[in-house]
Amino acid sequence: MSSEAREGPYRPQPGPGERLRAYLELTKPRLAFLLVAVSAATFFIAAPRAPRWGMLAAAAALTALLAFGIFALNHYAERETDGLMHRTRGRPLPSRRLSPRQALLFGACLTAAAVGGIGLLFGIVAGAVALFTFLSYIFVYTPLKRYTMHHTILGAISGAMPPLLGWACARASLDLDAWVLFGVLFFWQFPHFLGIELMYRDDYERGGIRVITARHVSTAAVVVEMVLAMALLAGVSILPYFTGLAGQAYLVGAAVLAAAFFAVTASAAARRDQRSGRNLLRASVMYLPLLFLALVLNAR
Numbered sequence: 469m470s471s472e473a474r475e476g477p478y479r480p481q482p483g484p485g486e487r488l489r490a491y492l493e494l495t496k497p498r499l500a501f502l503l504v505a506v507s508a509a510t511f512f513i514a515a516p517r518a519p520r521w522g523m524l525a526a527a528a529a530l531t532a533l534l535a536f537g538i539f540a541l542n543h544y545a546e547r548e549t550d551g552l553m554h555r556t557r558g559r560p561l562p563s564r565r566l567s568p569r570q571a572l573l574f575g576a577c578l579t580a581a582a583v584g585g586i587g588l589l590f591g592i593v594a595g596a597v598a599l600f601t602f603l604s605y606i607f608v609y610t611p612l613k614r615y616t617m618h619h620t621i622l623g624a625i626s627g628a629m630p631p632l633l634g635w636a637c638a639r640a641s642l643d644l645d646a647w648v649l650f651g652v653l654f655f656w657q658f659p660h661f662l663g664i665e666l667m668y669r670d671d672y673e674r675g676g677i678r679v680i681t682a683r684h685v686s687t688a689a690v691v692v693e694m695v696l697a698m699a700l701l702a703g704v705s706i707l708p709y710f711t712g713l714a715g716q717a718y719l720v721g722a723a724v725l726a727a728a729f730f731a732v733t734a735s736a737a738a739r740r741d742q743r744s745g746r747n748l749l750r751a752s753v754m755y756l757p758l759l760f761l762a763l764v765l766n767a768r
Contacts, residue, residue, distance in 0.1 A: 490560040494543050494571055495536035502756065503630045507531045509760040510634030510649055513713065513767045519638075523589075527637040530585045531630065534598055537578030538605050544571040545610050553671040586637070594636035601629040617678040620661045628653035645713045651704040652759070658697035659733040660752040662690075666736060666745025694737040702726035708763060718766035722759060729755045 508528045512519050543550070543561055547568055550556035560566040579602050587595025605626035612619040631649035636642055665672060672678075705726055709719040732751040736744035 486565065490565040491574060493560050494540040494566070494574065496539040497536075500532055500535035500539060502753065503535050503627075504528050504532045505757060506653065506760055507630035507634035507637075509764050510631040510646075511638045512764055514635045514638035514643075514646070516639065523637070526589060527586075527634065530582050530589070530598075531633060533578050534582035534586070534601065534633075537575050537580075537582055538602055540571055540575030540578060541602075541606050542575075542610055544568055544575060545606060546613075547571075549614070549675045549677065553668070553675040555668055555671050556675075586633070590637040591640045593640055593642060594633060597629060597633045597636050597642075601626055601633070613677045615678065619678070620658065623661070624654045624657040627657050645708065645711055648704060648707045648711060648713070651707075652701065653756070655697050655701035655704060656752065656756055659694060659701075659729065659736075659748055662694055662733070662736060663745045663747075663749030663752055666740060667742050667749065690740065691734070691737045694733050698726075698730045698733050702730065705759060712768055714763050715766045715768055718762050721762040721766075725755055725759055725762075 508524060508531070511524050511527050515524075543559060546556075547559075547561040550559050551562035556562065561568055561571055583595060583598045583602060586598045604622070609619060609623040609626050612622060628650045631653055632642060632646055635646035635649070702723075705722045706719055708714040709716065709722070729751055732748050736748040
């Protein structure tokens with residue numbers, strides 16, 4: 469029996485407006501905007517001369533297209549799990565506002581256009597980064613959510629691709645500084661994931677997704693992992709000063725941001741409740757754009 473038959477009849481909402489909103493929801497626009505902003509900031513920093521604004525706009529648009537496509541495919545891959553959890557039951561596929569076939573076609577077309585466009589316009593290195601981002605997120609990270617609570621490590625690799633993509637689009641290569649910024653985004657995701665998992669721990673358990681905030685995992689283990697991740701994040705975040713990518717003002721700003729973020733993360737890891745998770749999530753979505761803004765303003 470097909471998945472569509474198991475999930476019941478498709479019941480579209482009347483009118484093109486509802487359908488358009490459902491497609492927009494597939495793209496997770498708020499998260500996509502954050503990733504595009506990081507990639508665009510990296511392009512601006514990496515540009516060997518004054519930024520070519522047309523190329524920067526093209527890179528940002530194609531990065532957005534890639535994120536939209538991957539997120540739509542993620543909705544398709546997790547449609548059954550989403551139907552089991554309270555917070556995701558209203559998404560376009562569990563709510564039958566779109567059919568799985570529509571989401572698959574939509575996501576596949578956007579992803580193919582983005583990967584092809586990036587490769588053609590910015591070269592093989594950028595195209596390879598885009599292709600790896602898609603393959604690792606959809607075929608490695610997404611299915612492993614149901615098998616190991618350490619799926620976040622693999623997810624953090626996929627999620628840390630925007631700086632590499634922005635750098636490759638600007639320079640057609642990946643230098644040391646590109647990998648430093650990759651490290652920032654990689655380690656940032658651990659406290660970010662923790663905040664989400666604390667807020668929706670019961671829902672994740674209901675959906676069969678394994679998370680580090682599960683009740684059988686000791687508080688000490690969670691604290692150790694988060695403190696280690698934050699220590700590494702703090703260390704990596706100040707490296708742009710030592711590699712010559714940014715000046716002293718960035719160093720001071722990065723240190724202050726890391727200290728504040730560390731305090732919120734340590735509190736959430738120790739308390740492990742919804743309120744601390746919400747505070748941590750808010751802190752994480754403030755930390756990343758502020759750090760990259762400081763880098764843009766003080767880049768050498």
